[in-house]
Amino acid sequence: MAFAVFSDIHGNLEALEAIIKHARKKKKVKDLYFLGDAITFGPDSSACLKMLKKHNVKCVTGNHEQRIVRYDKAVKTMTYASAEHMSFIFEQLDREDLGFIKSMPTSIKINYKGVNIFFTHYAHDKDGVVRDDYEEFTESRLEKLFGEYKSDVIFFGHIHNRKIIICESGKSYVCVGPSGCVKCDKTFYTYFEVHNDGDVNNFDIYRVNVPFNRKKFEDKMRALQLPDKEIYAPYTFGMDFTK
Numbered sequence: 001m002a003f004a005v006f007s008d009i010h011g012n013l014e015a016l017e018a019i020i021k022h023a024r025k026k027k028k029v030k031d032l033y034f035l036g037d038a039i040t041f042g043p044d045s046s047a048c049l050k051m052l053k054k055h056n057v058k059c060v061t062g063n064h065e066q067r068i069v070r071y072d073k074a075v076k077t078m079t080y081a082s083a084e085h086m087s088f089i090f091e092q093l094d095r096e097d098l099g100f101i102k103s104m105p106t107s108i109k110i111n112y113k114g115v116n117i118f119f120t121h122y123a124h125d126k127d128g129v130v131r132d133d134y135e136e137f138t139e140s141r142l143e144k145l146f147g148e149y150k151s152d153v154i155f156f157g158h159i160h161n162r163k164i165i166i167c168e169s170g171k172s173y174v175c176v177g178p179s180g181c182v183k184c185d186k187t188f189y190t191y192f193e194v195h196n197d198g199d200v201n202n203f204d205i206y207r208v209n210v211p212f213n214r215k216k217f218e219d220k221m222r223a224l225q226l227p228d229k230e231i232y233a234p235y236t237f238g239m240d241f242t243k
Contacts, residue, residue: 002028002193002204003112005119005176007035007157008062010236011042011089012180013051015187018212019179020055023189032189033108035157035176036062036121040081041229041236042180043220045089049097061104062121062157063130068093069101070129084227109151113194115201118151122158130158137163142173153203155190162190166203174205183238185214 004023009016016038023029034057039045052059067079068090079086093101106128107120123131123145131145137159146154153172162177176190186209193204221229221239230241 001030002026002191003031003033004029004189004208005033005035005155005174005192006179006189007121007176008037008160008178009034009042009048009180010037010040010064010178011045011048012182012187012217012237013042013044013047014213014217015180015182015210016048016051018187018210019189020051020057022208022210024055026191028193029191032057033119033155034059035119035155036060036104037064037157037178037180038062039068039093040064040079040085040089041232042217043224043226046092046094046097049093049100053096053100058108058119059104060107060119060121061101065101065104066130069098081232082228085232088227107149113196113201115153115194116151118146118149118154120149120154120156122156137161137175139165139167139173143171146171146173152201153192155192162207164205166205172203178236181236185211187212 006019023032034052038048038052064079067086106124107118110117121130125131155174155176157176159175160178160181163175165173179187179189188207188209191206191208195202218239233239233241
């Protein structure tokens, strides 16, 4: 059995729909793991939360969800979204959405075929807040961030740049990238499987590209009076509202 892992949908319902539909059709995929930031920037924060819940996707909380339910200075600095934008998103959410966010853990740990796997949005500080850290993606830096987590493979999102470091000894790291923040008509998820070959664990891990309805998403973005979208949309979705 395998897992589908993805992160940072950011209100892109069309991308989320495509990922869930595609992954559920794969017979080997046992579970779907979402690594946080379902909300903000895009037009469908509430609908994305409801879809994740409806399809029993295993979710951890992201810094954007944390800001919604923990409005303190530490969390505020982590989203790089204006107060006006966050207030608009908050008004989109209902009690069910907020309850779902509050139910999300900061991490999920499993043991699969003898491999300890850790899913999280990113490293957290002592108060459980996602760290404000975007330093160079190196094995030594990641060990400083995730050294306390006793796992063989660590999956995380947050950083909008997909990268994988597989180690024969010690931890392996998978930054799955932002599946909602794409600038074309394809989104993606990470497929992960473990093969036991005697005393050695080998991994099948690769990106699965999935087409989605980009036009529908863009039409929603243009129609919605989303505060500061002209600031966020160019680098999150490749849309320019200043012209």
